[in-house]
Amino acid sequence: MTVKQLRAFVAVAKTRSFTEACAQVHLSQPALSVAIKNLEEALGGQLLARTTRTLALTPEGEAFYPTAQRLLADLDEAFDEMHNRFSLFRGKVAIASMPSFASNQLPLAIKTFRERYPKINMMIHDVIAEDVVDMVRGGRVELGVSFDPGDTEDLVFQPLFDDRFIAVLPQAHPLAGVEVVGWQALLEDDFIILQRPSSVRLLVERILEGEGLSLSPQFETHQLATIGRMVAMGLGVSVVPSLCRGQMNELGAVCCELEAPKITRQVGVITRRRYPLSTAAKELVDVLLTSY
Template identity: 40%
Template sequence: MSISIRQLKAFIEIAATGSFIEASENLHLSQPALSLSIKKLEGAVGGTLFNRSRKGIQLTPEGKRFLPVARRLVSDWDSALDDVARLFSKQAGRVSIAALPTLAAGFLPTVLADFKRQYPNLEISVHDLLASQIDELVSEGRADIGLSVQPRNREAMHFEPLIEDHFVAVCPAGHPLLNQQEVSWNELLAYPIIDLDRMSSTRQAIERVLGDLDREMNLFCEVSQIGTVGRMVAAGLGVSALPSLSFLQISKEGLGWRPLISPRVPRQLGIITPTRTPLSAAAKAMLNEIREHARLEQTPLLS
């Protein structure tokens, strides 16, 4: 059985007006075209839907039973078209972002504020996660966009560099290292270190630096939250190395920072998207907003 939406609308209009002539005018169809639509519809359902007599056009009993069904089908069709149109016009939809905590707290808030002003009806969800978890969510389609370091699985995901972050030495206020304009890694490693756990991309980057320097850190404490690192350093329990964006998400009270050098370690952050799955209109709009903010974020992140 093959029934078109045009045939259903013709059937409903004739039933409403009781006239092929009036229905053809309302639908902007010729009478032969309208008659052909009804003939095909009756052929598809297997019987007559209208009685044609001198008294006019009347629904058969089967036609009366079919009329509410036809109205519901047309209503569902119109609703479906309206829903997809709202998605493409970004009047409805949802965007899911998985981001490193450094980016979720230090970069995303202004992006989301501007995006929400432009598209107030779109739903947004943000997951602040470790880099490995971000890779997993994006590759499995549970997040539209990832904001992270370069993913390990480069075939399944595309990485677009956006921001080059850098490491800074974070010290308690009054610490002797703050008397310098810059701090070397060797100078920082002379003090007890408070660091993130080994699952974090920040810790993994630091471990690579230590390997290149053939040094080990005097680890005072290992924690899972950057905010905890800041509070412990402010309490004078040690020093830390953090990406500059990380420093933006912790309280600066009782803290100071200096650029870390010898080596100066860049940290490329960017957008992760799936290579095999196209983005929705809402996700594309979010992507453009992220790119625009990253372009404007070329000034120093700390001052």
């Protein structure tokens, strides 16, 4: 059974005329007759009772007519829905982003995307970097923005920029007025850092260990915003990705460049390797890649 056969049958059933049905479905009368015949053969019985003067539906044809109408209506609706999605007149896209990017850089990209495609709904999950990777890998979102997850067979990483770590100090701290702060000076103060298994925490510990330095934090927390507030209150010092500079300043902390050693990490878009993106998700990736 084909769509062409269904449309032919519905046209004949509606008009009770082969001539009018031919005009509706743009088929010649022989082609229309063949379509009806093939449909009847596929269903296993006669749908139309034809004489030289009359054309009527058989009882089976009467029973099938509303079903055929519903099938065509559903099909037309599906075609319209897909057309709107491919044309970006309708649809939705879900993205996961680590909070440092979600609260600072992502809103600008979303604004650009929204101006281009105002009918697309968006769902934004601001979760820790590790959860971004898990949500993409599990198909809960189509794309994520996080640090480079490293070599993975199932994910694709498209870099946006290199982010460096910066020092965060209370305004009254003796080092708050200097341009560049060294790690040795920071580690002499009370230190605040994210809890394990945060990728930020693990990266900092690995780099320091390679430099022969050890980290003994006095405070550990789950949120970068909490770190900023605690530093601003004079409870200690910290390091955060430079993505958070604006947030740290808003919370009342002072940010300085960090060296000896410098710590950098790539930030980019993460997608699943073997799963094609929706049209909306492709456009969002394009906006992100051209914004940074």
